[in-house]
Amino acid sequence: MTKKKKPNVFKKIGKGFKNFYDRFVRGSIYTKISYLIMGFGNLARGQIWKGMIFLVCQVGFVLLMVLCPEINSTPFGYKAFANLITLGDNPGDINTAADNSMLMLLFGVLMIGITFLYLALYVSNTKSSYHNDMLLKEGKKVSNFKEDLHDLTDSKFHLTMMIPAMVGILIFTLLPTIFMILIAFTNYDSLHTGQNLVDWVGFSNFAQIFNGSASEIGTMFFPVLGWTFVWAFIATFSNYFLGIFLGILINKRGIKAKVLWRTIFILTIALPQFITLLAVRKILGNLGPVNTLLVKLGILASPVEFLDQAANEFTARGMVLLINLWIGIPYTMLQTSGILMNIPKDLYEAATVDGATRRQTFWKITFPYILFVTTPYLISSFVGNITSFNIIYLLTGGGPTNPGFKAGETDLLVTWLYKLTIDENEYNMGAVISIMTFIITASITLIFYSRSKAFKQEDAFQ
């Protein structure tokens, strides 16, 4: 089998520039003019609507760039590019507002996005005109607006469907992500909210991670990261293996009322998680039923704290891991049940004929099959546990507290990040932790998934 050669990105970009140049050289005079006046190539060929759309976009973009309209005293246009560099220089006074650095950052990013969109439209305009040239050269007729619209519901229907989604991703995912990444390179913290100018600080926020005891992030990053990994590892694998065990147990021949058992476990999924967790928190409270029972049975002399006020971090961490089993096992159990029902019976029959024991059948057929199918789930579950917010925040709030620091003993990166941003307004540090969390989760996903059998042998069990 020959390996498919992956296209080189730089070559593709180079080819794009070459095509852009070739279209200008080989195109008609109309195409050449459309390099200056967008839509000219279409207007000249009677494509009035299409040409007007291109032209209006160009005029709109030029007006936006030149007139620099303002929202809340912060300009768009070319000034937004300049402001993106300075993030404002007017500190304001008692009567007038300072420059809004965050709005300047946002508008700067928006303008970059708008400019890229405009450039894409500009290239599309040259392509469209050149396409018309080619059609006329071949003696064909250029399409009219009605036909273009019809194409959008027919041969180019994928575009009609994709464009709203792409716009949504651009506005609601890409733009906030870029904005957040850029904040990590600023000093936007509790001292720089309101009427305070924000500045670029380069990589100094990232450097704080390795700066030891000089800051909270320097002191706490690696301990919190360490616990995050321990949590993710134990939470993922304990749920996984116990879920499989439960799934196999319920699906075992001879077990009665299988549906009832499944329903009981699925109830924990059906109930909103935060209600379940708050109920558990209440149950484990110092005056809750668990403590009362243990005291009455004489197991405890007096009530003990299990969660945020636990005497040590090991009790609190152990408890959140234990409670997480209740939340997580039913998911694996459900998946395993589905998988077990779909394992081809002939595999087991063949194994029986070959004289395989039950244990051999499990380790050679059942488990590999489950593992193969659930590897992507296992990876996403691990990543999900790294960013698991509800369980920790609702059960312990990150506590027991760590005197002198916002990060408590059970805080994960994501709950710590929440406290830093929402409680402390340390937006820049929150952004740094977000980026680090993304790098960790993305690396784990890429490395483990690309090495898994589920990825390498996609068709193996079909």
Next chain:
Amino acid sequence: MKKIAQLLSLALVLMLAFSLTACGKKSLTIWVGTESQEFYQQMVDDYVENYNATHDENFPSEIVVKGVDSGAAAAQFLDDTEAGPDIFTIPHDNLGKLTAGSSSIAAITNQALIAQMEADNPQTFLDVSKSTVDGTTYYFAVPYVSQSLVLYYNSSVLTAEDVQTWEGISAKAIAYSSTVGHEVKAATILGTDGYNNSFLLLSEYYNSSNELTTSVQLYENGVASACYATGDDTIAAMKWGRRYFQLTSGGIDQAGSSGWEEELKDEYSLCLIGGAWNYNAALAALGSNLGIAVLPEFTITNADAYGTIAAGTVYQSGTFTDCKCFVMKKGSDYQAYLEDILIYLSSVSVQEQSFETCANLPAYKNAADEFAAMSADTLAAKLASCEIEMFNYGIAQPFGYVQKYNTWFYSKGAPDLIYAMLKNTDNAYPDDASILSCLQTCETIWKTGAQN
């Protein structure tokens, strides 16, 4: 084709509707605490009615009063100042972050409002209503509600005499433990933050002239470095506190994970150190057994004596006092009208109605003498009188003259360190030297925002 045309028309109509909404002039908006929203809406409706009756032109906008968590209002406002309300309420110690830089809120310039504030408010509230921007000091906030810590207690177990001293409460709690068969705390504190540990940190002792005094300084005269909490009297008070925080029966501690309401209701604790905002929950927990008193005194023993503070020295528990203030957005479209509205909303008559309707303790300095409702034989009136008496033993919590530094919100864990010291967590604070060291660290945090 027809469907596409319909979809396009719909999109166009929606865009038009959004544009019209965005272009519409905003109403004048006021944020107040959720509990007072209805009351203040009624007040501003009266104000507008009166304005329209006495002016040639009607008031230029409707006024919308929105109920918010007043503790979070400042942070919410700073997230997007442009979209924020024209007037909003804050606890006074949020003022520092609002006036940082060139200030996000407007300075008060109306002389009538300033005159009213200076005539009606105690000096301590006036002091924390000011801030300095570009080298000039302005009033930025208008106090209208005040609060302090008081003692809520279970009157079926404790008498009014018992609650005069912590020792009396503790002895009753220890005795009651054997009656009910489980450990009973003398008192519960609401949390480990600076506000809740202020009953110890700000406690004052009777000197040889029988006057209450303390060496504690927190941002004295607005100077960030003027913080001092390592005097002999403070260390002796902390040593006393440490003994009580480590007692299982008859001690003082924060609420367990089941919450202070459960502890009071099930008699695992006999008292709560809390504020007016805990009144309803305390009433729900104890019902007719709810008693309210000023925070008790305590006496230094040989085990607590330190330096110049001898055994037998009597302390009065202290408190941070707190006032809620109205502030104005800088650059509001209705700037010209805001100060006049504030003159009305912070007036004595509105404060009196606010007390009667919402049980808000007025910031007005003569309220106890002049407001009839305060001398009524009700728990709400008792709460008010206790809070007012506690003002004698407290200071208004300083908001930190450097925006970041504050004994409460921005303290980078100083209250946690004090709590760890009181609990002697991991036996990390075994002796006087370690207590002194802990308090020195807290001083550094208050002054610089960092532990070292």
